[in-house]
Amino acid sequence: MPARSTRTPERFGLDRLATPIGIALLVTDSDGALRALDWDDYEPRMRELLRLHHGAVELVDRPAPAAMKTALSAYFEGDLGQLMRIDWRIAGTxxxxxxxxxxxxxxxxxxxxxxxxxxxxxxxxxxxxxxxxxxxxxxxxxxxxxxxxxxxxxxxxxxxxxxxxxxxxxxxxxxx
Structure with missing residues (x-):
């Protein structure tokens, strides 16, 4: 029988943001950096990507940083350069x-x-x-x-x- 991992799941915050094309799911780390952005109708896919990139992940309801939500809202209102203001981190190969x-x-x-x-x-x-x-x-x-x-x-x-x-x-x- 394979050994079970004793690694503690990585804990990320999960928030939602209404956009003109649906509800965006915002996953942030403890420093407030964006780790995932996907759509509520694709939440299972997002959770699978998080698992593949980070291993065990626990999502807890936690507001995303106000500046991030403001920048995303501004992007959807037409200020396209606002995306560059968002702090993000990626895992993967x-x-x-x-x-x-x-x-x-x-x-x-x-x-x-x-x-x-x-x-x-x-x-x-x-x-x-x-x-x-x-x-x-x-x-x-x-x-x-x-x-x-x-x-x-x-x-x-x-x-x-x-x-x-x-x-x-x-x-x-x-x-x-």
Missing amino acids: PFQQKVWTALATIPAGTTMSYGALAAKIEMPRAIRAVGHANGSNPISVVLPCHRLIGADGSLVKYGGGLERKRWLLRHEGVEV
């Missing part, structure tokens, strides 16, 4: 972290193909791996996985649903 950090450099109002992002991180043959890492991004919107599109310009997968992806891109001024 070094490759995933490289992809997610690169996502944060894609400016609002622009898109990039998976292949272009693979080239940007100096791994041009890792297009599918970039796609998989993008799909495991725990911090939707803030690490803008919605800005990645197919090589032909088509909208492809988004963990929060293609309608949300379409809305986010239009909100940022991208015609889709």
